[in-house]
Amino acid sequence: xxxxxxxxxxxxGSILRASWHGGRALLLLFFAASTALVVVNTLPYYTFxxxxxxxxxxxxxxxxxxxxxAFYVHITGGVICLVAALPQFSKTLLxxxxxxxxxxxxxxxxxxxxLVAPPGLYLAIFAKGGMAGxxxxxxxxxxxxxxxxxxxxxxxxxxxxxxxxxxxxxxAMAASALTFRVFYLAFYAAGVGSEYVTxxxxxxxxxxxxxxxxxxxxRKGPSR
Numbered sequence: 001x002x003x004x005x006x007x008x009x010x011x012x013g014s015i016l017r018a019s020w021h022g023g024r025a026l027l028l029l030f031f032a033a034s035t036a037l038v039v040v041n042t043l044p045y046y047t048f049x050x051x052x053x054x055x056x057x058x059x060x061x062x063x064x065x066x067x068x069x070a071f072y073v074h075i076t077g078g079v080i081c082l083v084a085a086l087p088q089f090s091k092t093l094l095x096x097x098x099x100x101x102x103x104x105x106x107x108x109x110x111x112x113x114x115l116v117a118p119p120g121l122y123l124a125i126f127a128k129g130g131m132a133g134x135x136x137x138x139x140x141x142x143x144x145x146x147x148x149x150x151x152x153x154x155x156x157x158x159x160x161x162x163x164x165x166x167x168x169x170x171x172a173m174a175a176s177a178l179t180f181r182v183f184y185l186a187f188y189a190a191g192v193g194s195e196y197v198t199x200x201x202x203x204x205x206x207x208x209x210x211x212x213x214x215x216x217x218x219r220k221g222p223s224r
Contacts, residue, residue, distance in 0.1 A: 027210075028086070028089060031086065031175060031178060032086055034175075034178035034179075034181070034182070035082045035083060035086060035178065038078075038079070038082065038177065038178065038181075039079055039082075039083070042075050042078075042079055045072070045075060050062075057128075058126070061126050066122075067122075067123070067126065069119075070119035070122050070123055071119070071123060073115050073119045074115065074116060074119040074120050074123055076115060077111040077112070077114070077115020077116040077119075078111075078115075078116055078174075078177060080107065080108075080111040080115065081107075081108050081111040081112050081115075081116055081174055082174060082175070082177070082178075084104045084105075084107040084108040084111065085104075085108050085171050085174060085175075087100075087101075087104055088101065088104055088105060088108070088167070088171075105155075105167075108148075109148055109151070109152050112144060112145070112148045112170065112174065113145060113148055113149065113152075116141075116144065116174070117141050117142075117144050117145035117148075118145075120137070120140075120141040120144075121138060121141040121142070121145075123137075124137035124138045124141055128196060129194075129196045129197040129200065130197070132197045132200075132201075133196060133197045133200060136197065136200035136201050136204065137200065139204065140173060140176055140200070140203075140204055143173045143204070143208075144170060144173035144174055147166055147167075147169040147170040147172075147173055148166075148167075148170040150166040150169075151163050151166035151167040151169075151170050154166055161219075164215075164218065165215045165218070165219075168211050168214055168215055168218075169208070169211045169212075169215070171211075172207040172208055172210060172211035173204075173207065173208075175207055176203040176204055176207050179202075179203040179206060179207055180199050180200060180203040181199075183195075183198070183199035183202050183203055183206075184196060184199035187199055
C-alpha cells in the first residue's frame with residue numbers, strides 16, 4: 001500500500017467520522033428542540049381548562065375521571081422521561097458525574113414504567129385513527145415498556161453494553177412522541193391521506209431503524 005493510499009484512506013476515514021459526529025450532534029439538537037417544544041405545548045393542560053382543543057376533540061371520553069387521570073399521569077411522565085433522557089447521551093456526564101447519570105437513569109426508567117407506558121396503553125384504546133391508529137399506539141407503548149425493562153435488567157446484571165443498547169431503543173420509542181408530530185405536520189401540509197395513522201407507524205419504524213444504526217455504530221467502538 002502506497003503512502004498516498006494510506007493518506008487517502010486516513011482522510012476518507014476522518015471525513016466519515018466528522019460526518020457521523022456532525023449528524024449525531026444535529027440529531028440531538030433536533031430532539032432537544034422538539035422536547036422543549038413539547039414541554040411548552042404541554043403546559044396549557046395544567047390550567048385544567050375544559051376548552052382546550054384536544055379535550056373538545058375527546059368530548060366523548062373526557063367526562064371519565066379515569067381517562068383524565070390517565071391522561072395527566074401520562075403527559076407528566078412523558079415530560080419527565082424526555083427531559084431526563086437527553087443528558088444521558090453525554091459521555092462527559094457519565095465520566096464526570098456518574099451519580100447524576102444514575103439518578104437521571106432511574107428517573108427515566110421509573111417515569112416510563114410507571115407513568116408513561118401503563119396509562120398510555122389505556123389511552124391508546126381511545127386514540128383516533130381507527131384500529132390502525134389504536135394498534136399503532138399500543139405497539140409503541142408495549143415496545144417502550146419492554147425496551148426500558150430490558151435496559152434495567154442489563155444494568156442490574158452489570159452488562160453495561162447491553163444496557164446502553166436497550167436504552168437507546170427505549171429512547172427511540174419514547175422519542176416517537178417527537179417524530180410523530182413532525183411526520184404528522186409534514187403529511188398534513190402535503191395533503192397526504194391518513195396522515196395521522198401514517199405518522200404513527202412511520203415514527204415507530206424510522207426511530208427503530210435509527211436506534212439500531214446507532215447501536216451498530218457503538219458496537220464498533222471500545223466497550224464502556
